[in-house]
Amino acid sequence: MADNSHFFYDVRLDSFLPDSHNDLHGPLAVLNFQTEIMEQRRMLVGGKDGYIRGYEALHDTDDGYAITSYVLLPPVRLAGDEYHDGLLYELIATVPEGSGDIDYEVRVARSHEEVAKASAFLSGTWDGEGLQTTVRPRARGASAVVRLSNGEGRRWAIEQLVGVVRPVGKTRVA
Amino acid sequence: MAKKSIIQFPFPLGGLDRSVSYRAQPPYTTTDMLNVRAYETIEGRARGGQRPGLVKAFAEELGDGSPLRMLAQVTSVGTTAGGYYYYWSDEFNRDGSDLGPGWNDATWWPTLLQSPTKIVIGGALVERQTSASVRDQLEFSTAYPYLIEVRIVPYGGQHWGDYWIFARMDDDDPEATDEGIIAQITLTGDTGAYSGRLTSFSGGLPTLYAFTPGSTGSATAGWFKVLVNADNIQCSWQDQLLVSADIAAHSGKRIGFRLSTIGTYPTGLCLADVIRVQGTPVGGLGTQRRRTYLVASAGTKIYADRTIGEMSEISGVAARLSDKHLVLAAEHHQKLYIADWDPPRIIGTSGTIDATGLQLTHPGEVTDWTSYGIDADNDVVVISDGLGLVVDGTYQIDSVAASMVTLAASAGGAGTCTYRIERAPKVYDPAENTVSIWAATATQGQVPTGCHLICTYRDRMILAGPDDDPHIWFASRSGDAYDWDYLPEDPTDAGRAVSGANSDAGKVGDVITALIPFSDDFLVFGCKGSLWVMRGDPAWGGTLDALSYDVGIVGAKSWCQGPSGEFYFLSADGLYRLPPGATGRPEPLSTEKLPHELMRLNPATHEVLLEWDDQQKGVHIYLAPIAAGAVGSYVGLGSSPEASPSPSPEPQ
Numbered sequence: 017m018a019d020n021s022h023f024f025y026d027v028r029l030d031s032f033l034p035d036s037h038n039d040l041h042g043p044l045a046v047l048n049f050q051t052e053i054m055e056q057r058r059m060l061v062g063g064k065d066g067y068i069r070g071y072e073a074l075h076d077t078d079d080g081y082a083i084t085s086y087v088l089l090p091p092v093r094l095a096g097d098e099y100h101d102g103l104l105y106e107l108i109a110t111v112p113e114g115s116g117d118i119d120y121e122v123r124v125a126r127s128h129e130e131v132a133k134a135s136a137f138l139s140g141t142w143d144g145e146g147l148q149t150t151v152r153p154r155a156r157g158a159s160a161v162v163r164l165s166n167g168e169g170r171r172w173a174i175e176q177l178v179g180v181v182r183p184v185g186k187t188r189v190a
Numbered sequence: 191m192a193k194k195s196i197i198q199f200p201f202p203l204g205g206l207d208r209s210v211s212y213r214a215q216p217p218y219t220t221t222d223m224l225n226v227r228a229y230e231t232i233e234g235r236a237r238g239g240q241r242p243g244l245v246k247a248f249a250e251e252l253g254d255g256s257p258l259r260m261l262a263q264v265t266s267v268g269t270t271a272g273g274y275y276y277y278w279s280d281e282f283n284r285d286g287s288d289l290g291p292g293w294n295d296a297t298w299w300p301t302l303l304q305s306p307t308k309i310v311i312g313g314a315l316v317e318r319q320t321s322a323s324v325r326d327q328l329e330f331s332t333a334y335p336y337l338i339e340v341r342i343v344p345y346g347g348q349h350w351g352d353y354w355i356f357a358r359m360d361d362d363d364p365e366a367t368d369e370g371i372i373a374q375i376t377l378t379g380d381t382g383a384y385s386g387r388l389t390s391f392s393g394g395l396p397t398l399y400a401f402t403p404g405s406t407g408s409a410t411a412g413w414f415k416v417l418v419n420a421d422n423i424q425c426s427w428q429d430q431l432l433v434s435a436d437i438a439a440h441s442g443k444r445i446g447f448r449l450s451t452i453g454t455y456p457t458g459l460c461l462a463d464v465i466r467v468q469g470t471p472v473g474g475l476g477t478q479r480r481r482t483y484l485v486a487s488a489g490t491k492i493y494a495d496r497t498i499g500e501m502s503e504i505s506g507v508a509a510r511l512s513d514k515h516l517v518l519a520a521e522h523h524q525k526l527y528i529a530d531w532d533p534p535r536i537i538g539t540s541g542t543i544d545a546t547g548l549q550l551t552h553p554g555e556v557t558d559w560t561s562y563g564i565d566a567d568n569d570v571v572v573i574s575d576g577l578g579l580v581v582d583g584t585y586q587i588d589s590v591a592a593s594m595v596t597l598a599a600s601a602g603g604a605g606t607c608t609y610r611i612e613r614a615p616k617v618y619d620p621a622e623n624t625v626s627i628w629a630a631t632a633t634q635g636q637v638p639t640g641c642h643l644i645c646t647y648r649d650r651m652i653l654a655g656p657d658d659d660p661h662i663w664f665a666s667r668s669g670d671a672y673d674w675d676y677l678p679e680d681p682t683d684a685g686r687a688v689s690g691a692n693s694d695a696g697k698v699g700d701v702i703t704a705l706i707p708f709s710d711d712f713l714v715f716g717c718k719g720s721l722w723v724m725r726g727d728p729a730w731g732g733t734l735d736a737l738s739y740d741v742g743i744v745g746a747k748s749w750c751q752g753p754s755g756e757f758y759f760l761s762a763d764g765l766y767r768l769p770p771g772a773t774g775r776p777e778p779l780s781t782e783k784l785p786h787e788l789m790r791l792n793p794a795t796h797e798v799l800l801e802w803d804d805q806q807k808g809v810h811i812y813l814a815p816i817a818a819g820a821v822g823s824y825v826g827l828g829s830s831p832e833a834s835p836s837p838s839p840e841p842q
Binding site: 020021022023024025026027028029030031032033034035036037039041042043044045046047048049050051052053054055056057058059060061062063064065066067068069070071072073074075076077078079080082083084085086087088089090091092094096098105107112113114115116127128129132162166168169170171172173174175176177178179180181182183184 | 192193194195196197198199200201202203204205206207211212213215217218219220221222223224225226227228229230231232233234235236237238239240241242243244245246247248250251252253254255256257258259260261262263277279281343344345346347382407408409410411461463464466480481482484486488489498499501516747750752758765779780783784787788797799800801802803804805806807808809810811812813814815816
């Protein structure tokens with residue numbers, strides 16, 4: 017069954033974040049339940065399947081359904097300008113304690129638009145906590161992005177991701 | 191050769207932005223993301239990660255699996271011994287590995303069986319070397335049933351071991367293996383398979399009662415419960431009864447719990463994040479008199495959490511709610527008033543009332559009244575334009591036969607009338623746990639029917655949005671939800687009922703799609719393409735002013751209130767914020783970032799719902815598709831298959 021598309025508006029950061037829910041989870045009714053019982057005090061969503069649910073930070077799944085989570089990190093110019101290509105030598109990730117595995121994809125292309133739609137130049141999984149083994153893509157392009165996604169059925173987070181780059185020449189047509 | 195340099199790949203804390211060219215992508219934004227949050231769920235830091243997961247807040251399936259159509263709340267204050275309740279819970283919301291004051295290690299538990307585990311303390315996983323703990327004595331009464339619950343949480347999509355609840359232990363010397371009970375459930379893997387047993391100890395001698403094993407299909411979070419009712423013990427997991435046993439008596443009431451992974455620690459972890467007890471205070475009286483109930487509807491049935499954490503059907507009542515669309519409700523004076531509606535069953539302009547005033551017929555037009563689906567427990571007859579001895583009004587139904595509809599009270603006497611038979615609004619009384627038709631006090635007018643919208647404002651019930659007159663609003667007498675007499679003996683009575691048709695404020699100049707009250711200060715009328723605000727009391731100098739002629743609100747619940755008194759709402763061209771006090775113009779939030787998303791959403795095809803989330807500090811904008819044909823109508827915006835040309839109840 018297809019997922020439903022929703023949005024979350026984070027007031028603290030004035031940001032819109034797209035979400036998806038299993039169609040069974042709807043919701044078709046919502047309530048910010050304000051009860052004197054603190055552990056029950058939260059936003060509730062009523063599903064198409066007759067269940068009332070709520071969000072819990074601890075939970076890795078949507079009531080047993082895997083959450084497909086990913087983010088395309090903002091694109092970077094590998095040479096620092098829009099005229100030259102750069103070479104992405106290394107990627108060094110730091111994964112917080114308690115995070116699940118993170119799948120990554122490195123994409124490079126000649127422009128920010130191309131790179132947003134490019135296929136992966138290199139992919140892998142960070143499956144530990146703390147500083148990860150350095151990834152050495154040696155990928156050439158004008159623009160690069162890194163796509164992160166959940167590598168297993170667990171919630172994940174990212175502390176830091178840095179790259180080592182060097183300009184290598186003019187951007188070429190093909 | 192150019193030098194190497196270090197670059198950052200930051201998480202896009204600014205979220206999705208598709209407003210400008212790719213090359214000019216604003217910093218800290220992205221063109222694509224899904225199910226992530228800037229504030230991650232592990233430590234709550236703004237560094238990026240997966241969003242929180244959804245989990246059943248209640249194990250019960252409502253309406254036999256039908257869609258939820260109403261979620262509302264109502265607060266009641268107990269006034270008798272039976273109205274008091276005892277409730278204690280611990281969410282382990284503190285730092286460190288210590289469970290905190292009130293908890294003691296179960297030193298009687300065999301050392302060899304002690305195993306390290308982790309529980310969630312202060313939102314983080316914390317290791318504990320002692321896995322069995324006992325709570326200081328709690329002040330619930332054993333003369334009444336009491337319920338002990340532990341919420342079990344999967345780790346990595348699986349369960350990993352044994353979860354135990356200790357109860358009925360001696361008050362001075364709490365050792366469950368001497369006197370008391372131990373309920374043990376075993377959950378492993380990702381299939382949701384469970385098994386376990388209840389053991390009752392008397393003088394150190396155990397008596398075992400095996401659980402009925404089963405499976406929930408997947409490893410999901412849920413409540414492991416032990417209900418103690420005198421000497422009967424019922425254990426359940428996710429609403430499945432595991433065992434019901436009559437056991438030997440115990441004198442104590444100390445409780446405790448234990449978690450134990452099976453051979454997998456630390457790869458696998460047994461997690462629990464809440465333990466709670468509910469029952470009745472010692473002596474039947476206590477200080478916790480106020481109780482807020484969650485009320486829900488699905489599949490026409492109505493439910494409330496009469497026991498904390500459990501939704502149960504309100505039984506013994508014939509009243510039902512529509513299951514075709516979202517149903518709104520508002521609380522007032524410890525009752526929940528429900529704007530239950532559906533398109534009318536039948537409308538007629540030349541009905542006949544007999545000499546008793548009780549029998550409605552429509553000669554030549556209606557040959558079989560039972561063919562219209564009229565429900566005597568849920569519908570009312572709205573009579574207008576009465577001639578002869580017929581008195582206009584809203585009448586409950588006694589019975590329906592092929593030849594006539596018999597009213598529950600006389601409509602005066604013989605004559606003719608215009609009539610409409612439709613679903614009536616309802617009222618839930620938590621003190622009595624009953625649902626009934628919301629009917630006005632005799633001679634005090636009639637509760638408007640067919641209204642989609644409801645709220646409380648200045649101690650009045652406000653109803654609005656009937657299909658046949660979507661510009662009008664109705665307000666009950668101040669402080670009395672059962673007085674809808676718009677023309678009382680004293681016309682200067684400032685507390686009188688009033689409507690848009692007979693007030694100084696007047697009707698709203700657009701189709702009303704949402705009612706948004708804020709305290710006693712103002713009431714915003716969200717309309718199809720405009721916003722209006724009523725300031726002050728509608729019967730005492732209140733004014734109705736336009737806030738915007740350009741921006742409206744998509745649907746009845748396409749809005750929510752933020753923590754500072756601001757409102758968020760979805761208009762036909764995106765998300766807007768209305769400042770606290772409704773003093774300024776609506777501020778667009780999404781149009782500059784998402785030029786295509788959140789635009790021109792059709793509430794006939796999507797249930798467009800907004801709600802504020804205290805924990806995530808933001809607004810959820812839900813756009814759930816609605817099954818074709820599932821919705822009756824939404825005022826002016828969606829399909830309106832049975833919109834009636836007939837007038838709504840006229841103010842008296």
